[in-house]
Amino acid sequence: MYRRETATIMETLQNLIGGRWEEPAGDDVVTVVNPATEEPFARFRPGSAEDVDRAVAGAGAAQPEWAALTVARRVEHLHAWADTIAAHAAELAELECREMGKPVGVGQSFIAGAVAGLKAAADQALTYPFTETVTGPGAAPDTSTGAGPAGERTDIVRHPLGVTAVITPWNFPVVMVLGALGPLLAAGNTVVVKPSERSPVSTVRLFELAAATGLPPGVLNLVLGDARTGAALTEHEEVRLVHFTGSVGAGRAVGTATGRRLSRSVLELGGKDPVVIDAGVDPVATAQAVAFGAFINTGQICTSMERIYVHERIADEFVEALVAAAGTFAVGDGLDPATVLGPLVDARQRDTVRRHVEDAVHKGATVRAGGAVPERPGYFYPATVLTGVDDTMLVMTEETFGPVAPVAVVSSFEEGLARAATSRYGLAATVYTDDPGHIAAAARLPVGVVWVNQWQSGGPERLYEPARDSGMGATGARAAYDAATRPAAVHIAAAAPVAGR
Structure with missing residues (x-):
């Protein structure tokens, strides 16, 4: 839980283990800083290996009873939590703003989407085949005829894994x-969550809300900490799956x-997502869409538009409109409703963004908008547009994770696709085209998700797996339930042998 100390105006955070809030056992103190003001906001002691042991034990103790509930009852619990989150969305968005800079309006929008996604994902359990029957031959054949016994069947039963971990x-x-x-x-699994040490406060509040809805103790456990805590969790022998994003x-x-311990992992890692813009699209409307995809959340999204390849026939109009759009992203504290572009999460992240831009300029790129750290408190960086970039520059090869839109001009859509595919990352890509042949070609990009004419589109049935260095493990829709369960085959003969025959 988080406890406000009026003398220091800081939140002191605790772990949630087996339904009880506990002080972490670590010796160090981590301070969370408001990136808009550079002032301390919260603090906690990182969880130790002993904290992780207790959290895993708490999750393990709760798991059999949780798994014994009907699927419908578990879904009801998740819906109740989702409704409570929705009622506290403004509060959660404000906490996110204070811990990592996201403007409150942006945060509320994403939280609303996440609540809907949680409900949709939970509802998929109602139709997921936790038990399905396969009929026909498959058991040991009759020794006299060589055929499988009539009426035999095989049940495929998917069991929960047990204790799982989520590192966000x-x-x-x-x-x-x-x-x-x-x-x-x-x-039917229980979970131990370790949020990032850079933004744990909203997650703590999220778990307080879960406890208030009556979610059984131990189903959700929270351990605060840094990389050492995360290592203790991922290396724990009783954790059967680790869902990691980072x-x-x-x-x-x-x-x-x-x-090493033959457990599962689902990994969603870095991205350097390309955008390929065909000659036949509206350059102004497309530029406005790309500005949103490049600058929203100050570019701190794994699927941000970080490499832009635009056809030479519309390049001038597109760049002019992109520069104009960048000027509409007002920089400021995300608590101010007028703010569109909040700060970066900390000085380290801003230094990465500045270094990438300076590298591009040194190698010949031109700054068309932004490109300089503002002289004010906070870890701000303006919406930045670069032209004249090439694929040797850091802004085109490494994850920038900031509000930078580097634009390269290509002579054809095919050239844009080829350059888009030249990356060690493979998370997602966006293309703007009305040409059916070009759409078909874009579908072959080596990425997990291809968006055509609409960034971040797709419903709850979408599933994908990142490519290359962007991760592994399919997720979404049925794939997420496949990863969360272990199939076992139960072969049932037509009749048991009768004694004495």
């Missing part, structure tokens, strides 16, 4: 927790740890 990033504290938990909990390096460590 700092850029969407509420959204990423809700996106992972629906299938895990609805399938950097490529940390994801490799998670995959190594789970692979």
Whole structure:
């Protein structure tokens, strides 16, 4: 839970273990800083290996009773939590703003989407085949005829894995927790969550709301901490699946740890998402859409538009409109309703963005908008448009994770696709075209998701798996339930042998 200390105006955060709020056992103190003011906002002690042990034990103790509930009852619990979250969306969005900078209006919009997503994911459990029957030959054949006995069947029963772990990033504290938990909990697993140490406050409040709705103790457990805490969780022998969202390096460590003990991992890692813009589209409308995809949440989205390839026939109009759109992203504290572009999460992230822009300029790129750190408190960086970029620059090869739109001009849609495919990342891509042949070609991009003419579109039945360094493990729709369960085959003969025959 979080406890406000009036003398310091700081929140002191605790772990949730087996239904009880506890002080973490670590010795260090981590301070969460409001990135708009650079003032301390919250603090906590990172969880130790002992904290992780207790959380996993609490989850393990609660799991049999949770799994014994009907699927419909588990879904009811999740719906009740979702409704409570919706009623507190403004409060959660404000906490996100204060811990990582997201403007409150933007945060509320994403939280509303996450609530709907949680309900949709939970509802999928009502039709998921936890038990399905396969009929026909398959058992040992009759020794006299060589055929399978008449009437035999095989039941495929999908069991929950047990205790699972979710490790979330700092850029969407509420959204990423809700996106992972629906299938895990609805399938009968219990969960230990470790949020990013850079933005844990909203997650703590999210778990307070879960407890208030009557979710059974131990079904959800929360351990605060840093990379050391995360390592203790991913290496724990009783954790059967780790759902991790974060950097490529940390994801490799998670995959190594789970692979060593033959447990599962679902990894969504970095992205360097391309945009390919065909000659026949409206350059002004497309530029406005790209500005949103590049600058929303200050570019701190794994699927932000970070590489833009525009056809030379519309390039001038597109760039002019993109520069104009960048000017509409007002920089400021996200608590101010007028703010569209909040700060970056901290000084380290802003330094990365500044370094990428400076590298591009040094190598010949031109700054058309933004491109300089404003002289004010807070970790702000303006919406920035670069032209004259090439694929050797950091802004085109490494994850910038900031409000930077680098634009490269291409002579054909085919060239744009080819350059879009040249990356070690493969999370998502967006194309703007009305040409059916070009749409078909775009579908072959080596990424998990291809959006055509609408960034971030897609319903609850969507499933995908990141490619290359962007992760592994299919997720979404049925794939999420497949990952959250273990199939077992039960072969049933037509009749048991009769004694004495």
